[in-house]
Amino acid sequence: MSFVIPALIAFLATVLAIFPTIKIAKKFNLLDHPQKRPHPAHIQNRVVPRAGGLAIFFGLISSILLFISPSPPIIGIIFGLLILLIVGLLDDRYPHLSPYLRLVSQFMAAFFVVSQGVDIKFITNPLGGIINFSPLFASILALLWIVWVMNMINWSKGVDGQMPGITTMAAIILGLLSIKLNFLGDPSQADIAKLSFITAASSLGLLIFNWYPAKIFPGFSGSTILGFMIAVLAILSGAKLATAGLVLLIPATDFAYTFFRRVLQGKSPVWGDQGHLHHKLLQIGLSHSQISLFYILGSAILGAVALSLNSRGKLFAALLLATLILGGILWLNFFGALSKRRAPDSG
Numbered sequence: 001m002s003f004v005i006p007a008l009i010a011f012l013a014t015v016l017a018i019f020p021t022i023k024i025a026k027k028f029n030l031l032d033h034p035q036k037r038p039h040p041a042h043i044q045n046r047v048v049p050r051a052g053g054l055a056i057f058f059g060l061i062s063s064i065l066l067f068i069s070p071s072p073p074i075i076g077i078i079f080g081l082l083i084l085l086i087v088g089l090l091d092d093r094y095p096h097l098s099p100y101l102r103l104v105s106q107f108m109a110a111f112f113v114v115s116q117g118v119d120i121k122f123i124t125n126p127l128g129g130i131i132n133f134s135p136l137f138a139s140i141l142a143l144l145w146i147v148w149v150m151n152m153i154n155w156s157k158g159v160d161g162q163m164p165g166i167t168t169m170a171a172i173i174l175g176l177l178s179i180k181l182n183f184l185g186d187p188s189q190a191d192i193a194k195l196s197f198i199t200a201a202s203s204l205g206l207l208i209f210n211w212y213p214a215k216i217f218p219g220f221s222g223s224t225i226l227g228f229m230i231a232v233l234a235i236l237s238g239a240k241l242a243t244a245g246l247v248l249l250i251p252a253t254d255f256a257y258t259f260f261r262r263v264l265q266g267k268s269p270v271w272g273d274q275g276h277l278h279h280k281l282l283q284i285g286l287s288h289s290q291i292s293l294f295y296i297l298g299s300a301i302l303g304a305v306a307l308s309l310n311s312r313g314k315l316f317a318a319l320l321l322a323t324l325i326l327g328g329i330l331w332l333n334f335f336g337a338l339s340k341r342r343a344p345d346s347g
Helices: 004-027 052-067 072-093 099-115 135-154 162-183 189-210 219-236 241-247 249-264 277-283 288-308 311-339
Strands: 122-124 130-132
Touching: 004 052, 004 189, 052 072, 052 189, 052 219, 072 099, 072 219, 099 135, 099 219, 122 241, 135 162, 135 219, 135 249, 162 189, 162 219, 162 241, 162 288, 189 219, 219 241, 241 249, 241 288, 241 311, 249 277, 249 288, 249 311, 277 288, 277 311, 288 311
Parallel strands: none
Antiparallel strands: 122 130
């Protein structure tokens, strides 16, 4: 139970930081304004403070400095978080900040933590045994994994409560995995479990204020900071990428479909649109809260499946479920109008 107090501190620090963050956002024009900040993926007409990443950063750092033993990976995490926070706040302030600059900042953050030894040295072969990687490939694979997860999470913040709901659940599952590994004899997993629940608690603190109707948006900093933490925790939890991948299977499938759809349409994959799964669910009549609950419950169910299966089982489950999710996305894209809720016939 050594993770309870660190998680509680992270939660309280994040919640208490929300109020001054909202004031700072209003003072320095860190706002989501439909007229001043038009974006093809936006679906709201309210003026809402952004910069939620500032509160998340405060919650994470407060608890990390108090309860996590200093080490090269932790130093790399802190520097990575700082980079994402700074660029994220710039993105909150300047609506037309280049998405390629944001992508560079993600690679920089990932590089800092990978340079401190957070790499993917091996993965479990679903057919049996271990697949080991050379030091260079281990670092490149970790770099790509971290950037991919950050973007996947960033693309999953279209409706209120969606993104922090996903990351809260993912961090809890990774925390439970680290506790399991710790009981099986890996003492290094104690701090990883603690860090996982710190992340979950900070994400939950934001979720309360981001639930519909949101009082604050996470912004680029909030989504990438939490995505960064999930990606790094998956590596630190014994390179359990399959577990994290299964928990994040719904946003991962949507990310892959959206990426290739944009490329095939001749568009840049980094420029937003209203073709995500959450947009399609809105179009058929689901509410923000219903969509967020769909993602949260889906992540919880997939997480429970991930914790109970071996590597081969996770692979087959991921392939089967990804096919089903992709089928649902394709149906909504091509036949969504048939599923749209209609008003009762008054005649």
